[in-house]
Amino acid sequence: xxxxxxxxAVIGAGVVGCAIARQLSRYQLKLALIDAAEDVAMxxxxxxxxxxxxxxxxPPGSVEARLNVKGNAxxxxxxxxxxxxxxxxxxxxxxxxxxDEKVLEELYDRGIKNGVPGMELISGDRAREIEPxxxxxxxxxxxxxxxxxxxxxxxTIACAExxxxxxxxxxxxxxxxxxxxxxxVVEITMGEEKITAKHVVNAAGVFADEVSAMLxxxxxxxxxxxxxxxxxxxxxxxxxxxxxxTPSKLGKGVLVAPTVDGxxxxxxxxxxQTDKLDTSVSQEGIxxxxxxxxxxxxxxxxxxxxxxxxxxxxxxxxxxxxxxISEVCPQLIQAAGICSPGLTSAPAxxxxxxxxxxxxxxxxxxxxxxxxxxxxxxxxxxLSNEExxxxxxKDSRYGRIICRCETITEGEIVEAIRRGxxxxxxxxxxxxxxxxxCQGGFCGPRVMEILSRELGIPMTExxxxxxxxxxxxxxxxxx
Amino acid sequence: xxxxxxxxxxxxxxxxxxxxLEAWRAQPELNILIIERDHEPGGILxxxxxxxxxxxxxxxxxTGPEYAGRFIAEVKKTxxxxxxxxxxxxxxxxRKILAVSAENxxxxxxxxxxxxxxxxxxxxxxxxxxxxxxxxxxxxxxxAQRLVNMEGYMPGKKVVILGSxxxxxxxxxxxxxxxxxxxxxxxxxxxxxxxxxxxxxCLVDNNIPLKFxxxxxxxxxRERVEAVTIAxxxxxxxxxxxxxxxxxxxxxxxxSVGLIPENELTNGAGVEMDRITSGAVVDETxxxxxxxxxxxxxxxxxxxLVDNVSNEAKLAGLxxxxxxxxxxxxxxxxxxxxxxxGVRYAVPQRISADASGKLxxxxxxxxxxxxxxxVVRCGxxxxxxxxxxxxxxxxxxxxxxxxxxxxxxxxxxMEA
Numbered sequence: 001x002x003x004x005x006x007x008x009a010v011i012g013a014g015v016v017g018c019a020i021a022r023q024l025s026r027y028q029l030k031l032a033l034i035d036a037a038e039d040v041a042m043x044x045x046x047x048x049x050x051x052x053x054x055x056x057x058x059p060p061g062s063v064e065a066r067l068n069v070k071g072n073a074x075x076x077x078x079x080x081x082x083x084x085x086x087x088x089x090x091x092x093x094x095x096x097x098x099x100d101e102k103v104l105e106e107l108y109d110r111g112i113k114n115g116v117p118g119m120e121l122i123s124g125d126r127a128r129e130i131e132p133x134x135x136x137x138x139x140x141x142x143x144x145x146x147x148x149x150x151x152x153x154x155x156t157i158a159c160a161e162x163x164x165x166x167x168x169x170x171x172x173x174x175x176x177x178x179x180x181x182x183x184x185v186v187e188i189t190m191g192e193e194k195i196t197a198k199h200v201v202n203a204a205g206v207f208a209d210e211v212s213a214m215l216x217x218x219x220x221x222x223x224x225x226x227x228x229x230x231x232x233x234x235x236x237x238x239x240x241x242x243x244x245x246t247p248s249k250l251g252k253g254v255l256v257a258p259t260v261d262g263x264x265x266x267x268x269x270x271x272x273q274t275d276k277l278d279t280s281v282s283q284e285g286i287x288x289x290x291x292x293x294x295x296x297x298x299x300x301x302x303x304x305x306x307x308x309x310x311x312x313x314x315x316x317x318x319x320x321x322x323x324x325i326s327e328v329c330p331q332l333i334q335a336a337g338i339c340s341p342g343l344t345s346a347p348a349x350x351x352x353x354x355x356x357x358x359x360x361x362x363x364x365x366x367x368x369x370x371x372x373x374x375x376x377x378x379x380x381x382x383l384s385n386e387e388x389x390x391x392x393x394k395d396s397r398y399g400r401i402i403c404r405c406e407t408i409t410e411g412e413i414v415e416a417i418r419r420g421x422x423x424x425x426x427x428x429x430x431x432x433x434x435x436x437x438c439q440g441g442f443c444g445p446r447v448m449e450i451l452s453r454e455l456g457i458p459m460t461e462x463x464x465x466x467x468x469x470x471x472x473x474x475x476x477x478x479x
Numbered sequence: 480x481x482x483x484x485x486x487x488x489x490x491x492x493x494x495x496x497x498x499x500l501e502a503w504r505a506q507p508e509l510n511i512l513i514i515e516r517d518h519e520p521g522g523i524l525x526x527x528x529x530x531x532x533x534x535x536x537x538x539x540x541x542t543g544p545e546y547a548g549r550f551i552a553e554v555k556k557t558x559x560x561x562x563x564x565x566x567x568x569x570x571x572x573x574r575k576i577l578a579v580s581a582e583n584x585x586x587x588x589x590x591x592x593x594x595x596x597x598x599x600x601x602x603x604x605x606x607x608x609x610x611x612x613x614x615x616x617x618x619x620x621x622x623a624q625r626l627v628n629m630e631g632y633m634p635g636k637k638v639v640i641l642g643s644x645x646x647x648x649x650x651x652x653x654x655x656x657x658x659x660x661x662x663x664x665x666x667x668x669x670x671x672x673x674x675x676x677x678x679x680x681c682l683v684d685n686n687i688p689l690k691f692x693x694x695x696x697x698x699x700x701r702e703r704v705e706a707v708t709i710a711x712x713x714x715x716x717x718x719x720x721x722x723x724x725x726x727x728x729x730x731x732x733x734x735s736v737g738l739i740p741e742n743e744l745t746n747g748a749g750v751e752m753d754r755i756t757s758g759a760v761v762d763e764t765x766x767x768x769x770x771x772x773x774x775x776x777x778x779x780x781x782x783x784l785v786d787n788v789s790n791e792a793k794l795a796g797l798x799x800x801x802x803x804x805x806x807x808x809x810x811x812x813x814x815x816x817x818x819x820x821g822v823r824y825a826v827p828q829r830i831s832a833d834a835s836g837k838l839x840x841x842x843x844x845x846x847x848x849x850x851x852x853x854v855v856r857c858g859x860x861x862x863x864x865x866x867x868x869x870x871x872x873x874x875x876x877x878x879x880x881x882x883x884x885x886x887x888x889x890x891x892x893m894e895a
Contacts, residue, residue, distance in 0.1 A: 230608070277701060280612040283719075307605030309613060385577075385585055392584040399581040401566035404516065405743075410581075437739075439603040441619040445626055459632055464615035469702040471615050472632045473730065477658050 006030045006169075007362065009188055009197035011176055011211055013037070014045040015152055015346045016338050017203035018159035022082075023350035024357070025166035026370040032195065033160065033168055034188070036175035036207075038466030039426045041156035043205045044342070046429065047229065047279065047311030048152050049255060049268060051242055053341040054091060054144035056111030056119060057252055063321045065114045068341045071348035072146055078347045082158035083376035084150060085260040091147025091242035092127055093253070094296060095140045103246045104142045111144070118145030133238045133297050147242050151260050152343050153429045154376075159346075161419055162374040166367070170420070171195075173466065179214040186215070186331050199362055201333045201353055206276040206314045208322075208336035217328035221317040222337055224276045226310050227268025228285035230293075233304040233437055234262050243296050252340060254292040256300065261432065263306070266293035272315075279310040306437055313339045321345070323352050325360050333357060377415045377430060381407040402450070403443040405436025413447060417454045424448065425465040480586045484512045485803045487576055487588055488796075489567050489744065490596035491515030492522020494776025496550035497789040498594045498796030503557045505800040512588070513554070513561045514578055520554070520561055521547030522598055523621065524785065526628045529649055531676070535786035546785060562586075570748045572769050592771045592799040595745055595759070596792065599777040601646070602737040609641075611698030614705075620646040620735040627653060635731025639707040640664040641695045643671035643678070645783065647735020652681035654733075661685070662727045665693035665709045667717060670847045672737070672873040674783055696724060698732060707732050738781045748772065755824040756780040762813065763830045763838050763882070764798035765791065770807050773799050780826050780841070783875050787841070814857075814888050821845055821893030822853070823872065830889070834882040842878070842891055847871045855880060857889045 008024055010017045013035035021033040035042070052075050058065035079086040095101045104121060111119045120143045127141035128134045164170060171190065178189040185196045204211040209222040245253040248270070256266045269285045286308055293300050316322055316337020326332035333356050335349055342349075358364055378391055380398055391411070392399040398411030408431050416430035424440070427433055427447050434440030434447065448471060452459045463469040486502050488495045491513045499513050513520065524532070527543025534540055537549070554561065565580040576588040601619040616635055618626075623634045624646060636659050640647045643666040651661045664682060669691050671678055682689050690709070696719050697708040711723035740758045742750075751760045751768035758779040759767040765775050775795035776788045802808070812832040818825040823845040830838065844851065851870035855863045855878060862885070865878050870893075878891075 231605070278612075280697075280699075281608075281610050283610045283696065286608050286610065305605060305608055307603075308608050308610075388579070389584050392579070392581070396581040396584075399579050399584055400564065401516065401568075401579065404566065407566075407568065437603075438600045439605055441601050441603060441622045444618075444622055445630060449630075459630070463702075465702075467702045469615040472626065472634055473636050474633045476627065476631045476633060 003187070003194040003196050005185070006032045006195055006197040008032070008199045008201060008357065009034055009186070009195065010201045010203055012203035012205055012208070013040040013156070013160060013172065014043050014203065014205050015041065015156040015159070015343055016335050016349055017201070018156045018163065019346040019350040020201055020203055020335060020353045021163035021168050022159040023354050025163040025168045026366055026372070027364040028367055029364070031163070031168040032171050032197065033163060034171045034174050034176060034190065036173070038173040038422055039420070040160045040172065041153040041429065042465070044311045044313050045156045046153045047309050048227070048313070048343060049257070049340070050149055050152050050259060050343070051091070051255070051257065052086065052148035052150050053344045054111065054119065054146045055114050055116045055341070056107045056142070056144060057247060058110070058114060058341070060110055060113035063323055064341060064345065067321065067345035067348040067352065069115050071341070071345040074347040075148065075150065075344070079150065081372045082155070082162060082374045084155050084158045086148055086150045087260055088146065088148045089241050089258070090130070091144045091244060092131060093142040093244045093246060094127060094134065094138045095246060096137050097139065100246045101140045104140055107142050116144065116146065119143065131239060131241050131243060133299055134243065135296060135298050149242060149257060149260055150343070155343065155346070157430060158374050158376070162372070165374060166370055176211060176214070181215065181329060181331060199331055199333060199357060199360060201335055203335040203338070205338070206312055208314060208334070212326065212332065212334065212336065215326065215329040215332045217326045217332060219327065220322055220337060222314045223317070224273055224312040225315045225339070226271040226273055226278065226312050228281050228289065228308060228310040229265055229267030230286065230289050230308045231306050232264045232301065233306050235304055238299060239264060239297060245292060245296060254289065256293045256296050266300070268311070276312060279312060281308045281310050285310070307439060315339050321349070323349060323356070325356055330360060333360060377412050377419070380409045380412060402446050403433035403436065405438050406432045408433040408443070410450060413450050414454060417451060422455065423463045423465050423469070424451070424471065427451065480583045482512065482586060482588045484588060484590050485509040486511045486592045486594065486799050487590035488513045488594040488596055489570070489576070490522065490598055490778070491520035491561055491563070492596060492598050492776065493524055493547060493550065493785050493788050494598070494778070494792040495594065495596035496520060496547070496554055497792035498596055498775055498799065499559050500550060500553055500557070501793040501796035502800040503559055505797050506804050507558070509800060509803060511559045513559060514565050514567055514576070515561060515563045516566045518564050520551055520563065526625050527649070528628050529653070532785050535784065536789050567744060570744045572749050574771055591803045592773065594795050594799050595767070595772065595774040595778050596776050597741045597744065597778040599738040599740045599781055601734070602739055604734055607736060609695050609698060612700060614698070614700040614703050616700070616704035616731045617698065618731065618733055620644070620650045620733045623650055623733055624653070627657065633657060633659065635659060635729070637662065637729040638731045638733055639695070639709070639727050639729050640733045640735060642666060642734055642736035643673045643689060644735035644737060645673040645677050647733060648673045648677040648681040650733055650735070651687050652685055655685045655687065661687045662729055663687070663709065664689045665695060666691050667694045667712060668692070669714055670871050670873065674873065694719060695732065704730050704732055738777065740778045740781065742778060745774065745778070753824065753828055756826065760828045761826065762810070763827050763834050765795035765827070766798060766802070771802055780824065783873065787875060814885055816840060817888060817890045818842060819890055819892050821848065822891045825891050830882065830885055834885070836882055838880050838882040839877050840880060840891070842876055843872055844870045844876070844893060845872060848893055852894045853878060853891060854894050855889055855891050857885055857887055862889065
């Protein structure tokens, strides 16, 4: 059997891999986007802080500092093209004592060195003018006007859809099991299937070290660091900006922030672990988040928690993003060790990989019909009544509400499935069906029926998120 | 599409059906509309295929669909219109409703009176912040009930249930009868929030252990639930006691940990709410703070028995009909109904000064009392006393007052 030959294979369909795929889809390339999971955004990109960072945290001179500041500046244009929400609400790092204040000054200095615009060191009182719900104990704060919120999985899905629209092939549910260079091209084995690629981009998140090692490059390792979060109901929202506490060795400090969907959330914790897939939430984590978020915002209503979840960040052994042509295997381009600020940096990383590919000898010729514009699924809940009426006239399924907490219609769910959702969580991430206060208690069975009908697979084979995450164990016994 | 009606009933479950029917009986010439989001009326009763409904209201034991069917049959004999597959999106304080359906698109409805009968939803895992992984196989009991009874699927084979609410108890029995093994029911409180008859018929009769003062401390399993760990809690703090953990291998965790009235529309309209019931504040006619807007059933406060829902809904429906027929009646003065000293809440929360005749006040206690003694006072004067061998938070209680004796604010409290 002859293997399909690609010019470039991007391994990893998180926000970094999908941004790269989208960037490369503008060229006349045969392009593949590969992931072990059945959907895009199944790793850190589905559970992180959703912040477009200003860029004062990163060590000056580092790759992440450069790409963070550049990525932040690129975000509005990317979000406009891809129809992904972004809100430039500004961020505050808050200090409670002299020691914190020293940290704030250091962050400010770093920000200046990194070229971060719009920063200001402000008094506690000024901070409370900006954010009235802030603790009265706050003595000083670092305000950054460019701090923003977006949605990590929507950005990932949007990039993947746009890449696909421009000819990129999705090879999801394809875990790469082996790679070797044969006659100058990389032979990629994914279980039973085999393809070749002239260039491989490694954007495999926590598994990037293992993917790299398949091609003989063991120059770095990636260790998983878990971050737990709590999501609160809309009614709990009382903050308008992103509020960080001062950073620790393990991360940027616990934040309290609104989400682009109008909820509020708190997190992350920072727990080093060995298991790359363990996204369980611990009681200690919940307790820690409760205490820390109350410290920032004493009035936070923790009784309105809708859900808690965790993501695993990819911490590189080198202490910085690894974005380079592999010194061991010239066909391999690393986009590895992308911890925070990976979401912010993703557009800049994509451009960086673009120029590395040229350096590696890839011929990048622009397509004439490249379309950078991707439209989001119509969101019934946000439309005017005239727009709703028009939409229902075109497709009456937009008049049938399936998820009542979030007002999600059958039309949106069907469209999400058409665009690639294969599971309950896939529909949820694309439409918000099941993300509200009832967490799918009402709409879960109805979304399952629609999935079963649209995909033509029995209910008993439907999953929550692929693999063996089966939702049902069988049909009722017959008497 | 635009509609003008006399009474719009939001929700076609047991509360909405009974309210509409009673309004029609009082004023058959009125133009009454029931708006139902599902494809058929009956609400959650349609998935409650066990019996035990109607003992009080009909004096016989019916299944959920039979109970609903009686009301639906009655409604069908009347001029009441039912719009199914129609979801109300907004309600404002002038009783204007925006609804949507696939068939009619957006529908604007102006009503002279509105009855809120949207029911309730189940509290979820997230609301409890249960630690552990997030695999498939965690369901609220009502969601599992729909999958089994309406769709004919088994959500799991080996089950742990958290919470001893009625739906959880019913599902423990149902899953057992369908061949699943229910390992244990863990209840955080030292008592059940379910009906005693359900504990006996569903758990005891099927040899399913019920562990009070226990909660789930961990869910394991990456893709599907593989194990659930429960632990005993300190009754005072509700925190798990280290060393008491027991792990059950299973594939399913069902949650029956409480119901929450679905009051998003009510809140949107600006109706005054009761923090304890999570429902509207109403007077003895079940009128909310917005004139002409009434509430009944589980959207007002969570009931244990549908029979009580029907009675409450009849009252709300009658009040709505009288409101439309008689025009807005200005209430000069209200006396408040205060729940204190062990009484968690009381409905109605206020009584108009010119109320007369017999008047039922429904209430729940905040803890188990055995024996129990409730006293209702107006100032120093004792209006009524109720003694019972036991009162628990799981069973709603009722006390009948003589409205003519209510001359000021009244207080419900438990006494030794």
